[in-house]
Amino acid sequence: MAGILFIISAPSGSGKSTLVNALRSQLGGLDFSISWTTRQPRGSEQNGREYYFTTREEFERMIAAGEFLEHAEVFGNYYGTARRSLDDATAAGRDLLLDIDVQGAQQVRQKIPEAVSIFVMPPNPKVLRTRLRNRSRAEGHVDEAVLKLRQDEASKEIENYRQYRYILINDVLERAVAQLEAIVQVERMKQDGMPLDPRTKRELEIAEGCREVNSRERLRPVLESFGIDPGDGPHQYPLL
Numbered sequence: 154m155a156g157i158l159f160i161i162s163a164p165s166g167s168g169k170s171t172l173v174n175a176l177r178s179q180l181g182g183l184d185f186s187i188s189w190t191t192r193q194p195r196g197s198e199q200n201g202r203e204y205y206f207t208t209r210e211e212f213e214r215m216i217a218a219g220e221f222l223e224h225a226e227v228f229g230n231y232y233g234t235a236r237r238s239l240d241d242a243t244a245a246g247r248d249l250l251l252d253i254d255v256q257g258a259q260q261v262r263q264k265i266p267e268a269v270s271i272f273v274m275p276p277n278p279k280v281l282r283t284r285l286r287n288r289s290r291a292e293g294h295v296d297e298a299v300l301k302l303r304q305d306e307a308s309k310e311i312e313n314y315r316q317y318r319y320i321l322i323n324d325v326l327e328r329a330v331a332q333l334e335a336i337v338q339v340e341r342m343k344q345d346g347m348p349l350d351p352r353t354k355r356e357l358e359i360a361e362g363c364r365e366v367n368s369r370e371r372l373r374p375v376l377e378s379f380g381i382d383p384g385d386g387p388h389q390y391p392l393l
């Protein structure tokens with residue numbers, strides 16, 4: 154059976170990589186798609202582990218050759234998912250996780266509407282600033298211009314939150330990891346047509362709590378802190 158395609162997006166510094174690493178240490182059967190990028194390696198990043206680092210020329214050659222499932226320009230650099238990542242996971246029947254920005258997520262959703270999309274939000278701009286700065290310090294290089302660019306982009310990315318099937322607020326790490334894990338488990342159970350026992354019922358409750366329609370009260374202060382009107386418009390993913 155074909156695996157499930159998970160897409161996870163978040164403003165830079167929200168804690169997406171931290172969440173994904175924690176998830177993968179707890180759940181098996183989930184491949185991570187290593188993206189291609191033209192940005193420089195950061196901190197201890199290694200080619201072929203966090204990203205495949207390449208030049209603009211090579212990236213543009215790959216675009217022309219149709220090698221990307223999706224690609225986008227983010228913060229002045231190219232980022233893209235090779236079609237091959239998905240082909241390999243599909244052939245092996247494994248679930249695949251894409252960590253991509255909102256533009257890339259839109260492209261993938263158009264091609265693969267059944268993909269399960271998850272948006273991660275930081276609790277407010279102050280926390281986001283602190284996380285971005287702490288990460289830069291830990292990596293030994295604080296570039297104020299890069300930090301500002303990433304902070305300024307956060308609100309624009311968050312405006313797209315309704316396009317995602319699930320929304321997580323990464324405030325308390327353990328809770329956000331548990332929510333992410335529940336979402337993956339529930340989607341797997343749905344795919345397998347498994348009945349709900351008392352344990353899986355709990356997971357279903359947690360996952361359903363991450364639907365926009367069920368988390369409006371929790372989302373309101375987060376959206377307002379980023380200057381976004383929570384509104385009352387239609388949501389893209391009504392409850393089952």
Ligand code: ADP
Nearest residue numbers: 165166167168169170171284288323324325326
């Ligand atoms: P992203 O992948 O979204 O850009 P990272 O996973 O690199 O973000 O996290 C940014 C920084 O925030 C890291 O220093 C990480 O340790 C920290 N962080 C992530 N989640 C939390 C959390 N829930 N509470 C406190 N710090 C966090």
Ligand code: 5GP
Nearest residue numbers: 165188224225227232233234252253254257
């Ligand atoms: P970073 O430079 O912090 O690793 O990533 C910056 C942004 O690029 C993040 O929002 C991340 O999700 C996004 N990104 C990483 N890989 C890809 C990719 O393959 N495609 C797209 N569209 N975005 C990506």
